[in-house]
Amino acid sequence: MTEMKNLLGIIGSPRKMGNCELMVKEIAAAIPGSPKLSMVRLAEKDIRPCKACYRCLTGDCPHQDDFPVVLRAIMEADAVVVAAPAYLRGTHSSLQRFLDRGLQAYRHVDSLYGKPAVAVATAGVRDGEGSALLGVENFIRQLGLSLKGRAVVHATFPGDAIVFEEGRSTALLLAAALVSPEDYVPEGVSCPECKGTYFEFRGRTAMYCLSCGGTGTFSVINGKARLEIDPPAHSWRKKEDMALHGKWLIGQRGEFLRQRERLKEAVKPYLGGEFI
Numbered sequence: 001m002t003e004m005k006n007l008l009g010i011i012g013s014p015r016k017m018g019n020c021e022l023m024v025k026e027i028a029a030a031i032p033g034s035p036k037l038s039m040v041r042l043a044e045k046d047i048r049p050c051k052a053c054y055r056c057l058t059g060d061c062p063h064q065d066d067f068p069v070v071l072r073a074i075m076e077a078d079a080v081v082v083a084a085p086a087y088l089r090g091t092h093s094s095l096q097r098f099l100d101r102g103l104q105a106y107r108h109v110d111s112l113y114g115k116p117a118v119a120v121a122t123a124g125v126r127d128g129e130g131s132a133l134l135g136v137e138n139f140i141r142q143l144g145l146s147l148k149g150r151a152v153v154h155a156t157f158p159g160d161a162i163v164f165e166e167g168r169s170t171a172l173l174l175a176a177a178l179v180s181p182e183d184y185v186p187e188g189v190s191c192p193e194c195k196g197t198y199f200e201f202r203g204r205t206a207m208y209c210l211s212c213g214g215t216g217t218f219s220v221i222n223g224k225a226r227l228e229i230d231p232p233a234h235s236w237r238k239k240e241d242m243a244l245h246g247k248w249l250i251g252q253r254g255e256f257l258r259q260r261e262r263l264k265e266a267v268k269p270y271l272g273g274e275f276i
């Protein structure tokens, strides 16, 4: 069992004392050794949209807002619980708003990579979660954290998450997963490359893994599902790949600066237009 002193709960809901906050607290309470729980309500934070300037790869981000405080909290935590509600069958935007600024994480791979994390998506409608959990998992994976467990919790009214047995038992399972030294392997079919469980069917048998970008095929042999996935040509899933991807991005920025004048010329005919 991994010893855990500082736990960070990231709440991707605008609701105070809503189901996400309750799940974070319930999971924290079930962790042996009572780690210190700090929480952040992402929706309350001043996190401005990425300007796509790529300056953060080599220097400071031009925004002066709450992003660095939250990133630092993730870096300093021993483990992280991320919970966000389903909104219109997607993940609450506060998570993506933070993640959009995540190129800054490439300068902190050593403090982030492999840190245990669990994902929770709350959903008011049974089977209404859509891609909400995928968004929470993507938040964890893209920051280089190690996904140790994941769950959708059905909870319609604020409080349902802990009023019903489903949420309480899920919290126990996720707390155990978070401290387990074992790697997380989801039940059923998962990507052999990254253990992701979200795929796009491309044609009859071709598959694309939404979690790592691997492609391959799906077949059923003797009644058993078989998934063969090759790693993507350009991956940033492993620690060394993540560091290399950061360097590659810096190279791309240089390449863009070299091509800038030519591109400016090419887009000239498209200048202007009416905007509301």
Ligand SMILES: Cc1cc2nc3c(=O)[nH]c(=O)nc-3n(C[C@H](O)[C@H](O)[C@H](O)COP(=O)(O)O)c2cc1C
Pocket: 013, 014, 015, 017, 018, 019, 020, 021, 084, 085, 086, 087, 088, 089, 090, 122, 123, 124, 125, 126, 127, 128, 129, 130, 154, 155, 156, 157, 158, 159
């Ligand atoms: C704007 C809005 C959109 C929602 N969309 C969905 C949805 O698409 N599917 C779903 O199952 N629940 C949906 N819900 C319900 C919430 O996901 C659910 O109540 C959740 O438990 C809220 O968590 P919270 O209390 O932490 O905010 C929506 C709620 C709101 C306010």
